[in-house]
Amino acid sequence: MPNYKLIYFDVRGRGELCRLILHCAGVPFEDFRDFDYYKDWPAIQSKMPFGQIPVLEVDGDKQLAQSITIARYLARQHGLAGQNDWEQSQADMYVDCIYDLHNATVEATWETDPEKQKELFDKVKQETILPHLEKVEQHLIKNGNGHLVGQGLTWADIAYYAYFTTPIMTLLGSEVLTKAPHLKKLIETVGNNHNISKYVETRPVTSG
Amino acid sequence: MTQYKLHYFNFRGLGELARLIFHYAGVAFEDVRFERSEWPQLKASMPFGQVPVLEVDGQFLSQSYAIARYISRKHGLAGQDDWEQAQVDMYADCIKDFMINGRPIYEEQDPEKQKTLMSQFMSEKMIPHMAVLENQLAKNGGVLVGKDVTWADIACYAFFSYVSVKHPDILKDCPNMSVLINKIASNDNIKKYLETRPTTEI
Numbered sequence: 001m002p003n004y005k006l007i008y009f010d011v012r013g014r015g016e017l018c019r020l021i022l023h024c025a026g027v028p029f030e031d032f033r034d035f036d037y038y039k040d041w042p043a044i045q046s047k048m049p050f051g052q053i054p055v056l057e058v059d060g061d062k063q064l065a066q067s068i069t070i071a072r073y074l075a076r077q078h079g080l081a082g083q084n085d086w087e088q089s090q091a092d093m094y095v096d097c098i099y100d101l102h103n104a105t106v107e108a109t110w111e112t113d114p115e116k117q118k119e120l121f122d123k124v125k126q127e128t129i130l131p132h133l134e135k136v137e138q139h140l141i142k143n144g145n146g147h148l149v150g151q152g153l154t155w156a157d158i159a160y161y162a163y164f165t166t167p168i169m170t171l172l173g174s175e176v177l178t179k180a181p182h183l184k185k186l187i188e189t190v191g192n193n194h195n196i197s198k199y200v201e202t203r204p205v206t207s208g
Numbered sequence: 209m210t211q212y213k214l215h216y217f218n219f220r221g222l223g224e225l226a227r228l229i230f231h232y233a234g235v236a237f238e239d240v241r242f243e244r245s246e247w248p249q250l251k252a253s254m255p256f257g258q259v260p261v262l263e264v265d266g267q268f269l270s271q272s273y274a275i276a277r278y279i280s281r282k283h284g285l286a287g288q289d290d291w292e293q294a295q296v297d298m299y300a301d302c303i304k305d306f307m308i309n310g311r312p313i314y315e316e317q318d319p320e321k322q323k324t325l326m327s328q329f330m331s332e333k334m335i336p337h338m339a340v341l342e343n344q345l346a347k348n349g350g351v352l353v354g355k356d357v358t359w360a361d362i363a364c365y366a367f368f369s370y371v372s373v374k375h376p377d378i379l380k381d382c383p384n385m386s387v388l389i390n391k392i393a394s395n396d397n398i399k400k401y402l403e404t405r406p407t408t409e410i
Contacts, residue, residue: 050302050340064294066301073294085281086267092274097256103308135256 002077004029006070007044008054009037011206014067014102015054017095017162021071021155023199025078033204068099075155087150094148094156097132098163104128109168109208121172129176136160137180146186153190161190167207212237212279213263215254217244219408222272223260225366229276229359231401232392233283241406273304280359288354295353299344299360302337303367309333338382345384350391357392365392370410 004022008015010033022029035044048055049065056064056073064070072092075081082088104127108120140148148156163169164177164187177184190196212230216223218241230237242250251257255268262268262275269275277297280286287293313329316322341364344352352360368389372378379386392398 049298050337062291064298066298069294069297069301072297073290076290085278086264089269089274089278092277093269093271096271096274131257139255 001027003059004074005032005057005060006030006054007032007048007057010034010204011208012162012166013208017071017155017159018054018056018067018074020158020162020196020199021074021078021080023195024153024158024193025074025080026195027074027078068095071095071155071159080153080155080158082149082154082156083151087154090149091154091156094136095159097136098156098159101129101132101163105166105168108172109166117168118172121168125173125176129173130179133176133180133183137182140182140186146182146189148186153193157186157190158196161187161196165191209236210282211263211265213240214238214260214275215240215242215250215263216260217247218242218406219410220366220370221410224370225272225276225359225363226260226262226279227401228362228366228392228398229279229283229285231397232357232362232395233279233285234397235279235283273300276300276359276363285357285359285362287358292354292358296358296360299341299352300363302341303360303363306334306337306367335381338379338385342382342384345388350384350387361388362392365389365398369393 004027006015006018006022006029008018015033019031035041044053045051049063052065054065054067054070056070058064064073072081072095075091076088082091104124105121108117108124111117111120136148140146143149145151147153148160160183164173164183169176177187191200212235214223214226214230214237216226227239250259254261255270258270260272260275261270262278264278269278277286277300280296281293287296309329313322313325316325341352349355351357352364364385365388368379368385372389379389393402
C-alpha cells in the first residue's frame with residue numbers, strides 16, 4: 001500500500017472529496033491539516049508544486065496537485081472510478097459538474113454577512129443548482145440502480161454527497177433536494193456508508 | 209469503427225481542445241458546429257443543457273475536460289501509466305484554472321477594475337504557474353509528461369495560441385513553452401486542420 005500524505009487546510013473546501021474517497025476505500029493516510037496558517041503555511045507553500053493545496057504526497061517523494069486530479073487518481077487506485085473507460089469518463093463528467101457547482105458557490109460559502117450570503121446563495125440556487133438537479137435526476141432514474149455511473153458506488157456519487165452536505169448547503173439549501181428524490185436518496189446512501197459515516201462523526205466542524 | 213460526433217458552437221472556446229486532440233491523433237470525427245442563434249433549440253437535447261458534448265456510438269459525454277481525457281486515453285495521448293495520467297491531468301487542470309480565473313476578468317466592464325484584477329491575476333497566478341510549466345518543460349525534454357506529446361501539451365497549445373492573439377508577448381519569458389506551441393502547430397495533422405478551420409473571434 002502506498003504511503004499517502006494529503007496536505008490541505010483545516011477546512012473541507014477543496015480537500016474534502018479526497019479525504020472522503022480515502023476513508024470510503026478504507027485506505028490509511030496522513031490527513032495533514034493541523035498547521036498554523038500564519039506560522040507554517042509560507043514554508044509549506046514553497047514546497048508545493050504550484051504553491052497551492054491540496055497536494056497528495058505519495059511514498060514521501062512524489063507530489064500530485066489539483067484537487068480533482070488527486071481525487072481521480074485515488075478513486076482509480078482504489079476501485080471507485082468506474083469499471084471501464086466509458087464509465088470512468090462518465091464519472092469524470094459528473095465530478096466536473098460538481099466542480100462547476102462548487103466554483104459557483106464559493107463566494108457565498110465564505111461571505112460573512114448572513115443577509116448577503118443568503119442573497120448570493122439564492123442566486124446560485126436559481127441559476128445553477130436547480131437547473132442542474134433537474135438533469136441529474138433524469139440521468140439517475142435512467143441509470144436505474146440508484147448510482148450515477150455503472151452498477152455501484154463511484155467517486156461521482158461521493159462528489160455529489162460532499163457538495164450537497166457542505167455547511168452552506170445544510171444552512172441555506174436544505175430544501176434544494178425536494179425536487180430530486182433519487183439524488184436525495186443517493187446522498188443518504190453515501191452518508192450511510194459505514195466508513196464515511198464513521199469519518200464524518202469525528203470530522204472537525206468547519207464553516208466551509 | 210467507433211462513431212464520434214462532437215457538438216459545439218462554431219467557434220473555438222471550450223470545444224477546440226477536443227477537436228485538436230482528434231486531429232492530432234488522426235482520428236475521424238464529425239465536427240458538428242452550430243451558430244449561437246441555433247442554440248436555444250438544441251440546449252434541451254444536451255445531457256446538462258451545455259456543450260461541448262461528445263456522442264460516442266449514440267451515447268453522450270459532457271464536460272470539455274472529461275471529453276478530452278476520454279479521447280486522449282483511447283488514442284494514446286493520455287500518459288503511459290496511472291501516475292503519468294495523473295500528472296497530465298494536473299497540468300491540464302493548471303490550464304483550466306487560467307481559463308476559469310481569467311474569464312471574469314475579461315467580462316469585467318469597468319476598465320479600472322479590470323486593470324487591477326488583471327494585474328493581480330498575472331502576478332499571483334499566471335506568471336508563477338507559467339514558470340512551473342516552463343521549468344517542467346525544460347526538465348522533461350520539451351513535453352510536460354513522459355516522453356511524448358500528451359493532451360496536457362495540446363491544452364497548452366490551445367490556450368496559448370488563443371491568448372497570444374491579444375497578448376503577443378505572453379510567452380516572452382517562456383522559451384520552452386514557445387517551442388512546444390510551435391511543435392504542436394507544426395504537426396502535419398494540426399497544420400492541415402488549421403488551414404481549413406473556420407476563423408472565429410473566440
